[in-house]
Amino acid sequence: DTAVSQTPKYLVTQMGNDKSIKCEQNLGHDTMYWYKQDSKKFLKIMFSYNNKELIINETVPNRFSPKSPDKAHLNLHINSLELGDSAVYFCASSPGMGDQPQHFGDGTRLSIL
Amino acid sequence: GNSVTQMEGPVTLSEEAFLTINCTYTATGYPSLFWYVQYPGEGLQLLLKATKADDKGSNKGFEATYRKETTSFHLEKGSVQVSDSAVYFCARSHTGNQFYFGTGTSLTVIP
Numbered sequence: 001d002t003a004v005s006q007t008p009k010y011l012v013t014q015m016g017n018d019k020s021i022k023c024e025q026n027l028g029h030d031t032m033y034w035y036k037q038d039s040k041k042f043l044k045i046m047f048s049y050n051n052k053e054l055i056i057n058e059t060v061p062n063r064f065s066p067k068s069p070d071k072a073h074l075n076l077h078i079n080s081l082e083l084g085d086s087a088v089y090f091c092a093s094s095p096g097m098g099d100q101p102q103h104f105g106d107g108t109r110l111s112i113l
Numbered sequence: 114g115n116s117v118t119q120m121e122g123p124v125t126l127s128e129e130a131f132l133t134i135n136c137t138y139t140a141t142g143y144p145s146l147f148w149y150v151q152y153p154g155e156g157l158q159l160l161l162k163a164t165k166a167d168d169k170g171s172n173k174g175f176e177a178t179y180r181k182e183t184t185s186f187h188l189e190k191g192s193v194q195v196s197d198s199a200v201y202f203c204a205r206s207h208t209g210n211q212f213y214f215g216t217g218t219s220l221t222v223i224p
Contacts, residue, residue, distance in 0.1 A: 004156070041151075041200050041217040090156055099145035099164060099206040104156030 003027050006091045006105040013081060014113050021076045021108045023091030031055070032074035033092040033102065034066060043090070049074055050096070078110075086112045116140060119203045119215035126193055126222050134188040134218045136177075136203035144205040146170075146179055146186040151200040151217070160188075160201070193222045 006023040013019055025032065033056075034046040048056035052068045063079040078085060088109050092102040120135040138146065145164045149157040161170030166181035175190045186203060203215040 041219070043157075043202065043214045043217070045212070092156075101147060101159040101162060102157075102212065104158070106154070106156045 004105040012111045018079045025093040029093035030096045031094045035090040037088045117215040123219040129192045132190040132193045136186045138205045147204040149202040
């Protein structure tokens, strides 16, 4: 009965590879997000989708491409991985736009060798 | 830049000590304010929120009051427990459902 689930939990790969992280929410929420958390715990929003439509696209390299096949899923594909991409990536969802709190997944720890 | 500033950590307290983690924000208008908690190896969880001036959010013994005059939302708990050890994030809402998070404050409670 996990609310926001993301897979995999851990991802270890080499520089230059392409990888994907999947996220699904079963809360019926309209809005989903991807965040990046660095080693100092600083949390930075990357993307936000509302009803499968891109709403927020922060200054993120175009090697990162989100895809939302339906409003319950928001996947993140990363091309040509670099050392600086090592971080924990969090998916989140909220009921909609506005001041509503967000529900987070448990994170995907990405390590680039 | 980041419009939420919170007290830098790490913070180490003995069990049953009083906790305050300071948070101030900058905003035009009146955003909603939140505290999130992140336990080791987990995602962020909403701890409490306040949506307008003078509102007090509370949960699990934690409290924070929305102070418009000082643009602050300090987190307090009267008596911390070992299980409160976590990273605490202050956040404010923004247009388009974007959130601004503070940099996080790590709390360790020792027995």
